[in-house]
Amino acid sequence: MNFSELGKFFDEHDNYLILTHKNPDGDTLGCGFALCSYLREIGKKVNVVNNDNFPARYDFLYEGYEPLDIEYETVIAVDIADTQLLGDGLSEYAKEGCIDLCIDHHISNKFYAKQTYLDGEASAACLVLYEFLKSCNANISNHVAKCLYTGIATDTGCFKFENTTPKAHMAAAELMTYDIDFARINRLMFDIKSQGRLAVEQAVLSNIEYYSDGQCAMIVLTKELMESCGVEEAEFDGLASMPLQIAGVRIGITVKQRDTDVFKLSVRTAEGVDACEFCAYFNGGGHIRAAGCEIVGSLEDVKAKVIAHVEKTLEH
Amino acid sequence: MNFSELGKFFDEHDNYLILTHKNPDGDTLGCGFALCSYLREIGKKVNVVNNDNFPARYDFLYEGYEPLDIEYETVIAVDIADTQLLGDGLSEYAKEGCIDLCIDHHISNKFYAKQTYLDGEASAACLVLYEFLKSCNANISNHVAKCLYTGIATDTGCFKFENTTPKAHMAAAELMTYDIDFARINRLMFDIKSQGRLAVEQAVLSNIEYYSDGQCAMIVLTKELMESCGVEEAEFDGLASMPLQIAGVRIGITVKQRDTDVFKLSVRTAEGVDACEFCAYFNGGGHIRAAGCEIVGSLEDVKAKVIAHVEKTLEH
Numbered sequence: 115m116n117f118s119e120l121g122k123f124f125d126e127h128d129n130y131l132i133l134t135h136k137n138p139d140g141d142t143l144g145c146g147f148a149l150c151s152y153l154r155e156i157g158k159k160v161n162v163v164n165n166d167n168f169p170a171r172y173d174f175l176y177e178g179y180e181p182l183d184i185e186y187e188t189v190i191a192v193d194i195a196d197t198q199l200l201g202d203g204l205s206e207y208a209k210e211g212c213i214d215l216c217i218d219h220h221i222s223n224k225f226y227a228k229q230t231y232l233d234g235e236a237s238a239a240c241l242v243l244y245e246f247l248k249s250c251n252a253n254i255s256n257h258v259a260k261c262l263y264t265g266i267a268t269d270t271g272c273f274k275f276e277n278t279t280p281k282a283h284m285a286a287a288e289l290m291t292y293d294i295d296f297a298r299i300n301r302l303m304f305d306i307k308s309q310g311r312l313a314v315e316q317a318v319l320s321n322i323e324y325y326s327d328g329q330c331a332m333i334v335l336t337k338e339l340m341e342s343c344g345v346e347e348a349e350f351d352g353l354a355s356m357p358l359q360i361a362g363v364r365i366g367i368t369v370k371q372r373d374t375d376v377f378k379l380s381v382r383t384a385e386g387v388d389a390c391e392f393c394a395y396f397n398g399g400g401h402i403r404a405a406g407c408e409i410v411g412s413l414e415d416v417k418a419k420v421i422a423h424v425e426k427t428l429e430h
Numbered sequence: 431m432n433f434s435e436l437g438k439f440f441d442e443h444d445n446y447l448i449l450t451h452k453n454p455d456g457d458t459l460g461c462g463f464a465l466c467s468y469l470r471e472i473g474k475k476v477n478v479v480n481n482d483n484f485p486a487r488y489d490f491l492y493e494g495y496e497p498l499d500i501e502y503e504t505v506i507a508v509d510i511a512d513t514q515l516l517g518d519g520l521s522e523y524a525k526e527g528c529i530d531l532c533i534d535h536h537i538s539n540k541f542y543a544k545q546t547y548l549d550g551e552a553s554a555a556c557l558v559l560y561e562f563l564k565s566c567n568a569n570i571s572n573h574v575a576k577c578l579y580t581g582i583a584t585d586t587g588c589f590k591f592e593n594t595t596p597k598a599h600m601a602a603a604e605l606m607t608y609d610i611d612f613a614r615i616n617r618l619m620f621d622i623k624s625q626g627r628l629a630v631e632q633a634v635l636s637n638i639e640y641y642s643d644g645q646c647a648m649i650v651l652t653k654e655l656m657e658s659c660g661v662e663e664a665e666f667d668g669l670a671s672m673p674l675q676i677a678g679v680r681i682g683i684t685v686k687q688r689d690t691d692v693f694k695l696s697v698r699t700a701e702g703v704d705a706c707e708f709c710a711y712f713n714g715g716g717h718i719r720a721a722g723c724e725i726v727g728s729l730e731d732v733k734a735k736v737i738a739h740v741e742k743t744l745e746h
Binding site: 276278280283284288296312315316319324 | 596
């Protein structure tokens with residue numbers, strides 16, 4: 115599918131339902147609501163849905179949004195590589211033939227939709243949509259600009275990560291000229307933390323363990339520790355990147371207790387250490403810089419096994 | 431001064447000393463070493479100096495740099511708004527007539543140099559230098575690109591802050607096409623923390639106090655607490671922004687003990703609260719979102735006074 119075919123698709127269809135992925139982030143929501151705004155502006159009837167409703171954190175993306183009364187004829191999935199990511203609440207759309215169009219940037223896309231516009235090199239689904247809108251000289255409203263900027267910024271860690279491209283910067287350069295308070299968006303997305311999250315980070319920081327002369331840092335999240343924080347489970351998301359952010363650390367390990375004697379390891383590594391290989395030793399897998407595995411045993415046994423394997427790995 | 435005059439300046443001078451500001455950051459060092467590289471490439475003799483030597487944190491900016499034996503004829507200050515920022519070690523250059531050229535982006539620039547190229551709207555001194563190099567079609571080496579990218583990224587908080595401009599994004603889009611590992615630079619600049627800094631953050635997080643239904647968060651750094659962390663003083667820099675990063679907080683206050691009964695307040699505020707007005711009550715001052723003051727008294731007295739004024743301020 116190319117952009118002109120995508121434009122033709124929008125011309126020829128109406129009564130849209132836009133699906134966004136579960137545990138929604140700025141990119142799936144930004145892309146969903148930008149597309150919704152754009153299609154409504156050109157006279158179409160459109161709604162957006164999510165398995166987990168719309169989190170308060172992204173309120174500014176759906177200010178003024180009201181679902182319409184629509185008999186859906188066209189279903190679009192945005193930023194969804196696989197129908198499993200729809201979530202239980204939207205699993206009815208996982209059946210073959212239910213989704214008419216998918217707009218995505220994940221090279222792992224499963225091509226489950228009848229038609230797919232995929233740019234596996236784009237930093238964000240929002241960047242794909244931005245480039246489509248530019249290709250057809252579409253009017254970009256302030257709201258669409260705000261949604262697109264948010265998706266590009268959040269998926270690139272505010273232009274920090276390896277997946278940032280010159281095109282992502284070029285898009286940001288234009289989108290910030292609209293009436294969007296990009297600095298406020300970035301504060302909300304990257305700086306503001308809940309009191310609960312701070313309690314979690316405090317608990318984690320006070321329990322970091324160092325091994326192999328500080329080349330390995332380990333966080334252990336026991337059920338007891340997690341309960342003592344008294345916060346929602348979601349506040350524990352994204353901690354796995356913390357140990358590797360410590361100067362000198364080459365293997366960062368987060369050990370999360372799943373059950374009395376079951377522990378889930380999330381391993382992150384710096385250049386020169388293969389996280390996937392590390393986890394394969396414990397029958398896990400993943401990527402070269404981020405991998406995981408599950409180990410059964412008492413916490414003491416699990417830690418002893420992991421530390422021994424850390425030492426062996428760092429010897430090489 | 432315009433770019434063509436700046437180009438003429440470089441043509442007509444040689445035997446350069448480039449001054450960078452004390453407590454150096456990525457922008458002053460990036461601009462200093464980019465300019466040094468560029469001028470050396472066009473056949474000039476150039477050195478760079480700093481009051482505080484060159485911190486290990488920015489090693490990648492001076493890989494391979496060796497000071498030359500030069501009898502200086504031309505002194506350039508980069509990213510330095512005021513000669514006070516040279517530091518004691520370079521104070522000899524603070525005398526009138528010592529600095530031939532200043533390249534800067536601070537609107538507060540004091541015009542202490544014989545000639546000044548100032549762009550008060552540029553996000554970074556590195557962006558000013560980038561635009562000069564583009565204006566004269568200069569060859570940009572990988573090392574120059576790395577230095578310029580670093581300055582632009584660090585001064586904008588990785589394109590997060592209000593001072594980010596479309597031009598900053600456009601420059602980044604081009605500079606990242608050079609052989610620079612921008613993701614690694616960003617990791618080093620924004621993610622990696624020393625064990626000492628983590629200890630400080632942990633101490634701070636475990637001592638946050640909330641007032642006015644969580645609309646005010648206060649960090650108290652007593653001498654005792656700071657000593658208990660056993661880290662260098664520099665590890666306490668930049669903590670003042672932390673309290674305002676907590677969801678719901680509108681006034682963030684950092685109280686730092688200077689002496690037994692002397693406390694320095696750093697106040698940061700969200701929209702709708704004037705930090706300068708808040709601090710003026712205690713004979714301090716600053717800007718609308720960031721201000722400071724000093725209060726004399728026991729810690730208990732100081733806190734009581736501050737909390738009372740917080741409540742009065744938030745009532746309005």
